[in-house]
Amino acid sequence: MKRILLFIIIMMAFALPVNSAEYEYLYGDETVIYPEAEMDSLISSLPEDVREEIDDFISAENDKERAEALTDKLDLGFWIRHILSLITELFAPCLEETGRLLVIILLSKILFGITSLGNGELNGMYSLSVSLICSVAVAGIAVDTVNIAASYISRICSVVTAMLPVMEAVMLSSGNVTGAALNGTSLMIYITVTENFTVLVLIPLAGALLALSCSSKVFDSVNISSLISGLRRLLTTILSFFLLIFSFVLGIQSSLAASADSLALKTVRFALGSYVPIVGGAVSEALSTVHAGFDLIRRTAGGIAVVIILFIVLPPLLSIFFTRLSLCFCRTVAELLECNDVSRIITDADSVLSVFCALAVMSSVFFIFAITLFMNSGLT
Amino acid sequence: MSDIYKLCGVAVIALCGVLLLREARSPFAEVAVSFFGVCIMARVAVNISELIRFLKELSAGSTAEDYIKLLLKAAGIAYITELTADICRDAGVVSIASYVEIFGKTELLMLSVPLISELCRLSISLLKL
Numbered sequence: 001m002k003r004i005l006l007f008i009i010i011m012m013a014f015a016l017p018v019n020s021a022e023y024e025y026l027y028g029d030e031t032v033i034y035p036e037a038e039m040d041s042l043i044s045s046l047p048e049d050v051r052e053e054i055d056d057f058i059s060a061e062n063d064k065e066r067a068e069a070l071t072d073k074l075d076l077g078f079w080i081r082h083i084l085s086l087i088t089e090l091f092a093p094c095l096e097e098t099g100r101l102l103v104i105i106l107l108s109k110i111l112f113g114i115t116s117l118g119n120g121e122l123n124g125m126y127s128l129s130v131s132l133i134c135s136v137a138v139a140g141i142a143v144d145t146v147n148i149a150a151s152y153i154s155r156i157c158s159v160v161t162a163m164l165p166v167m168e169a170v171m172l173s174s175g176n177v178t179g180a181a182l183n184g185t186s187l188m189i190y191i192t193v194t195e196n197f198t199v200l201v202l203i204p205l206a207g208a209l210l211a212l213s214c215s216s217k218v219f220d221s222v223n224i225s226s227l228i229s230g231l232r233r234l235l236t237t238i239l240s241f242f243l244l245i246f247s248f249v250l251g252i253q254s255s256l257a258a259s260a261d262s263l264a265l266k267t268v269r270f271a272l273g274s275y276v277p278i279v280g281g282a283v284s285e286a287l288s289t290v291h292a293g294f295d296l297i298r299r300t301a302g303g304i305a306v307v308i309i310l311f312i313v314l315p316p317l318l319s320i321f322f323t324r325l326s327l328c329f330c331r332t333v334a335e336l337l338e339c340n341d342v343s344r345i346i347t348d349a350d351s352v353l354s355v356f357c358a359l360a361v362m363s364s365v366f367f368i369f370a371i372t373l374f375m376n377s378g379l380t
Numbered sequence: 381m382s383d384i385y386k387l388c389g390v391a392v393i394a395l396c397g398v399l400l401l402r403e404a405r406s407p408f409a410e411v412a413v414s415f416f417g418v419c420i421m422a423r424v425a426v427n428i429s430e431l432i433r434f435l436k437e438l439s440a441g442s443t444a445e446d447y448i449k450l451l452l453k454a455a456g457i458a459y460i461t462e463l464t465a466d467i468c469r470d471a472g473v474v475s476i477a478s479y480v481e482i483f484g485k486t487e488l489l490m491l492s493v494p495l496i497s498e499l500c501r502l503s504i505s506l507l508k509l
Contacts, residue, residue, distance in 0.1 A: 099444070100442070100443050100447070103447075103448065107451050111451055111452070111455040121481070122462060122481055122488075125489065126455075126457075126488060129488050129491055130451065132499070136499055136502075137447055139502050146506060203506055203507075207503040207504070207507045210506070211499060
């Protein structure tokens with residue numbers, strides 16, 4: 001009797017319907033994992049001109065539109081056209097500066113040639129006045145460019161600080177917990193060091209060196225130019241070493257963190273597949289599909305971050321480049337006309353600007369490197 | 381081109397006149413030297429004023445206008461100081477020549493003061509950034 005009853009129960013169990021559920025991710029659906037609040041905070045911290053450039057990305061309603069907007073921005077032709085338009089915009093002020101400096105150099109040389117004074121002391125006073133006039137012109141150009149570089153460094157640091165919550169949110173959502181913690185920490189340290197170094201060391205040093213260079217005509221025996229070029233080499237070496245160390249640390253940290261988080265994810269998948277009956281395998285596969293979604297978000301967020309950095313970095317870099325080009329041209333003309341005082345001041349100003357150029361390029365490269373690591377920090 | 385011939389001719393005539401007056405031990409020799417020197421420089425000043433007017437017109441409205449004015453002012457101060465000091469020396473009054481030169485140097489220094497303050501302002505603006 002018991003056996004018959006057991007047989008009936010088993011047969012009824014076989015008669016019950018069993019359905020397997022399959023998670024299907026439909027491409028184009030809006031993912032609820034998109035870090036909306038963090039992205040809004042980042043976008044509000046961007047300068048107005050950058051926001052206009054990425055307006056199509058901001059106004060996109062789903063991942064597909066965002067990816068399309070990003071693809072347009074990553075096209076090489078787009079960047080070539082953008083750079084050409086920037087060159088057209090920035091070249092005219094550079095030409096004006098070059099023309100002004102050239103006129104001053106030529107006129108000072110002509111007048112110096114006409115007024116060949118017999119009295120040595122009067123000659124010295126006159127050459128000092130002419131030298132000061134040229135110094136003020138050069139110092140004005142140099143200070144404007146230093147202000148551009150300083151404001152760029154401040155702006156890029158604040159934008160990357162606003163990017164950190166986005167990156168951390170995406171990394172945490174995708175299970176990359178260790179990577180989120182380490183990535184944010186390293187970047188914050190770099191941003192803090194860069195900002196403090198620029199504000200507390202580099203800019204005051206630039207002001208002091210420019211002032212010394214312009215007044216070195218008074219102290220002929222003191223060779224300020226060699227001091228400035230030596231300091232420039234030292235600062236460039238320190239910045240290069242600094243970049244190398246941070247890039248190395250960030251790269252190693254990202255690699256190790258990704259490995260650790262991948263191990264954790266694989267452990268979870270294995271546990272799900274092995275210990276959850278019937279649907280464990282499906283849930284494990286669903287986890288992979290969800291990660292594919294996170295991968296898209298991460299690469300989209302990383303891609304737009306790189307685009308934002310490029311939009312911010314190009315105008316000041318081109319401006320610094322054109323200023324240095326105009327100073328180089330004016331220095332050549334001054335050397336041809338044997339205006340040694342003027343050519344020395346221009347050389348010193350160019351040395352100061354080269355350090356700022358190096359710092360701006362270094363910061364941009366490091367941030368793009370960090371974002372690239374973030375984009376490739378997907379778990380396997 | 382004819383102006384340079386005229387000027388050179390006047391200078392040679394002035395030289396001959398001054399030599400004759402010195403030979404005659406006339407007290408007007410130094411006066412003649414100063415007089416002819418001023419006349420020649422007045423003619424030079426006419427040419428220079430045309431050059432200055434041209435430069436001012438060229439630089440009008442440009443960003444280099446202020447710098448060009450300062451350069452011309454410095455050159456003018458140096459030139460006039462040198463000329464006046466030379467006239468005084470030719471007249472044998474070296475002390476007055478020294479005073480004129482000191483005044484010229486002071487004027488050039490006063491011209492440099494706004495430039496020095498502008499340089500200080502630029503440097504301080506960087507230090508305060």
